[in-house]
Every structure is written in structure tokens, then in C-alpha cells.
Amino acid sequence: MKRCLSLVALVVLCLSLVIGIACGDGGEEEEEGVTEIKFGFGLSFIGGAGSAIGIPAKAAWEMANEELGVFEVGGEKYRWKLIFEENGFNAAGGVSSATKLIFEHDVDIMWQFGSDASMAAYPFCHESEMILDASGLPANMLGPDKPYLFQVAATWDFFYIHFFDWLTKEHPEVQKVVAASTDDLMGHSIVDPIGEICEYYGIECTKIWYPVGTQEYMHIAHKIMNEDPDAVFFSQSAYDELWDVGYEGLLFGSQWEEELYGTPDWDKAIGHVYLCGPHLYGPWPEVAAFRDRFEASHGYELGTWPTYTSQVLFVWTEVLKKAGTVDFENDLDKIIETAETELFETPYGLSLFGGEEVNGIGHCVLTEDAINIIAGPSEYQLIELITAEENEALSIEVYGGK
Numbered sequence: 001m002k003r004c005l006s007l008v009a010l011v012v013l014c015l016s017l018v019i020g021i022a023c024g025d026g027g028e029e030e031e032e033g034v035t036e037i038k039f040g041f042g043l044s045f046i047g048g049a050g051s052a053i054g055i056p057a058k059a060a061w062e063m064a065n066e067e068l069g070v071f072e073v074g075g076e077k078y079r080w081k082l083i084f085e086e087n088g089f090n091a092a093g094g095v096s097s098a099t100k101l102i103f104e105h106d107v108d109i110m111w112q113f114g115s116d117a118s119m120a121a122y123p124f125c126h127e128s129e130m131i132l133d134a135s136g137l138p139a140n141m142l143g144p145d146k147p148y149l150f151q152v153a154a155t156w157d158f159f160y161i162h163f164f165d166w167l168t169k170e171h172p173e174v175q176k177v178v179a180a181s182t183d184d185l186m187g188h189s190i191v192d193p194i195g196e197i198c199e200y201y202g203i204e205c206t207k208i209w210y211p212v213g214t215q216e217y218m219h220i221a222h223k224i225m226n227e228d229p230d231a232v233f234f235s236q237s238a239y240d241e242l243w244d245v246g247y248e249g250l251l252f253g254s255q256w257e258e259e260l261y262g263t264p265d266w267d268k269a270i271g272h273v274y275l276c277g278p279h280l281y282g283p284w285p286e287v288a289a290f291r292d293r294f295e296a297s298h299g300y301e302l303g304t305w306p307t308y309t310s311q312v313l314f315v316w317t318e319v320l321k322k323a324g325t326v327d328f329e330n331d332l333d334k335i336i337e338t339a340e341t342e343l344f345e346t347p348y349g350l351s352l353f354g355g356e357e358v359n360g361i362g363h364c365v366l367t368e369d370a371i372n373i374i375a376g377p378s379e380y381q382l383i384e385l386i387t388a389e390e391n392e393a394l395s396i397e398v399y400g401g402k
Contacts, residue, residue, distance in 0.1 A: 035077070037079070037109075038107040039313070040109070041058075041112075041113070042087035042093070042098060042121060044087055048213075054113060058084060063297065063310075064313050065313060073324060074324045091117060091119070092120070094114070097112070098110065098112070110132050111133040114186065119137070129148065131148050133152050133316070136186050136189055138185075138193070150363045153312055154305070158355065160193065160197055160254075160276060162391060163277075165394055167201075168202075174231050176205075178227050178231075179195065179234075180223075180232070181207075190233075194233055208224060217237070217242075218245070220241075221242045230250065233251075233252055236253065239251065251273045252276060253276075254304065256279065257301075257304065258378065266377045276372075280307060282372060283370055283385055284370075311348060318346070322338050340362055350389075352365070352388050354388075357395065366388045367388055370382060370384070370385045
């Protein structure tokens with residue numbers, strides 16, 4: 001792998017020493033006969049994103065890594081060494097953390113938290129011929145010009161296709177959808193695909209944008225009600241405002257936290273809130289068991305995204321096992337080809353890298369997809385489950401002609 005510092009990288013590295021927050025090399029002691037593989041993480045531990053996702057995600061990865069332990073590839077024993085750097089959930093932090101992970105820690109593979117940080121980090125990974133596992137990017141931001149860019153966790157282009165395919169068959173009365181989210185790259189990554197999917201299925205979709213950091217949602221709830229929607233995508237933290245202004249239609253999303261946003265209004269949620277994509281309450285016993293062990297160990301409940309991102313370790317472990325090599329320098333093409341062509345066992349069932357019809361290369365993980373409805377307090381009725389391959393077939397149907 002290329003490790004020579006360009007002038008630009010050297011300048012950025014010097015800056016990163018000033019603004020970066022080192023989060024350690026994971027603390028594992030190397031075992032005799034076991035080789036460490038360095039997995040670098042650009043992650044935020046500050047602000048809302050840090051408290052809700054970054055801190056619990058780090059704890060979840062560390063627990064997952066401890067449980068994964070030593071694994072064999074090509075007859076040899078290996079263990080992941082997790083190395084964390086603060087990325088501020090922004091572009092500057094993506095640059096800072098990426099340069100430190102590459103040039104100080106000499107990591108073998110990298111993950112970045114957040115769409116802005118991921119895109120800012122990628123040029124450094126590209127120059128170093130290093131796989132970057134991004135998060136929160138639109139599928140069309142990956143492509144043949146970024147051969148080392150992958151995305152295991154959170155490609156929303158593929159989260160809602162199954163739901164709308166089912167919805168149009170079972171609830172043809174749903175003719176208008178409103179999707180509201182933050183007016184940033186992350187928000188557009190989530191909501192813009194909903195508009196495309198609605199267009200394919202002949203459903204009218206109105207998008208409403210609001211500033212990052214919004215805490216008061218009543219005025220947005222009124223905007224949504226003015227559109228007279230049949231179904232709404234909105235942050236769960238704003239459901240109460242929407243119900244308070246009289247909304248009685250369907251709500252859908254991949255996130256539902258019983259504790260994160262306080263006690264839900266179960267009477268209004270029952271029969272009206274649908275969960276889709278890789279959410280917490282699908283038919284995945286390994287996900288539920290992992291969350292139970294985490295809560296017993298750490299004393300708090302693990303949310304949707306910290307739970308979901310922990311599968312990053314499982315996916316890349318499976319890739320290396322099937323590739324039969326951990327040599328990211330000399331066998332990188334083989335590792336990438338394996339990722340592009342194989343199925344991988346994850347906590348969310350068999351998964352695969354797909355999405356070529358969107359971006360010309362794929363590299364986005366598609367999992368099994370479950371639709372659940374809230375049927376009672378802490379009760380989530382399974383409506384329908386499809387495999388990753390069926391999920392991919394639906395995505396090809398929806399996006400294939402674009």
C-alpha cells in the first residue's frame with residue numbers, strides 16, 4: 001500500500017495533530033501466533049451525534065470484536081485491532097482522522113462516520129489504495145471512479161423499496177407521502193430515495209427540509225398537515241407534535257427507539273407506525289441477543305444505528321475468510337472481488353454488496369428486509385420478510401431504468 005506523504009497530506013497531518021482527538025489503539029494485547037489487522041475508525045464522540053451514536057457505537061464495536069475474538073483466514077489466526085480517531089461528524093474531521101489513521105497508525109482498512117466525513121476522507125484512502133467503508137452516503141456517490149469506496153451501514157436507497165412495494169399492493173389508498181428531514185447531505189441521503197421510489201410506484205411525494213440542529217418541530221408538523229398526507233416519514237422525536245396537530249395516518253421509518261426519545265405514545269402508535277429496513281425489532285435473533293448482552297454489560301439500551309453499524313466487523317471478517325487472505329497490500333484486488341461477488345452471513349441474515357444499477361459498481365450492502373408494524377406496547381408484528389437477493393431484485397426493478 002502507498003504510504004508516502006504528499007505535500008498536501010503532510011500539511012493536513014500537521015493540522016490534524018492540533019485539532020484531532022486521539023481515541024487509542026483499542027488496548028488489545030497481541031497474542032502469540034495471532035496477527036492483528038488494524039481497522040481504523042473515524043468517529044465522533046462529541047455533540048448530539050457523538051452521544052446518540054458515536055459513544056455507544058464504539059462500545060458496541062469493542063464488544064463485538066471481543067466476542068468475535070480470534071478467527072482463521074487461510075489457516076492462519078487473526079484478530080482485529082480497533083483504532084479510533086475523532087472525526088467531528090464533518091468534512092474537516094474526516095480529513096483529520098483519515099490522515100492520522102493512515103500515516104500515524106498505518107491501518108489496513110478504514111470506516112468513517114457520516115457522509116461529509118466519509119467523502120472528505122476518501123481521497124486519502126484512494127491515494128493509499130485503501131478500502132474505505134463509508135456511512136450515510138447516497139448510493140450514487142459511489143462509483144467506478146472510487147473503486148476502494150464501500151458502504152456496509154446505511155445506504156438508504158435500499159431501505160424503503162420493499163415497504164413501498166408492499167404498501168402499494170396492500171394499501172392502494174395511500175396516494176400522497178410527505179418526507180421531512182434535515183437539509184444536509186445526510187438528510188438528502190435518506191429522503192431523496194423516498195421521492196424516487198414514490199415516483200416509480202406512482203405516489204405523490206412532497207419533501208420538507210429543516211435546519212440541522214432543529215429542536216422544536218411543531219411548525220414542521222403544521223407544514224406536513226397542510227399537505228394532507230396519507231403516510232409520513234419524519235423523525236421519531238417529532239411524532240408527538242405530529243399527533244398533537246391531529247395526524248392519524250401512517251408513519252414509517254427504520255428507526256424506533258423506546259427509550260431514546262422517551263416513552264412512546266403507544267395508543268397512537270399501535271397500528272399506525274411501520275418499521276422497515278434493518279431496524280431493531282425485525283426477526284433477527286442475533287440482533288436482539290447482542291442488544292440484550294450489551295445492555296446487561298453496559299447498563300443502557302443500544303439504539304438502531306450503533307447496533308446496525310456493529311455488523312461492519314462481521315461483514316469484513318466474512319469477506320477476508322472467503323477471500324482466503326488478509327493481505328490488503330498485495331491481495332487487495334482479490335479482497336474487493338470477493339466482496340463484490342459473495343454472500344456474507346451477518347446478524348441481519350445473508351447480505352450482499354449490490355447497487356450496481358444505481359452507481360455502476362455496487363459496493364452497497366443489502367440485507368434481509370423486514371416490515372413490522374407496532375401492534376402493542378413493545379410488540380412488533382412481522383408483516384413480511386424478504387432475502388437480500390429479493391431486496392436486490394426489487395432495487396434493480398426500481399432503479400434499473402435510470
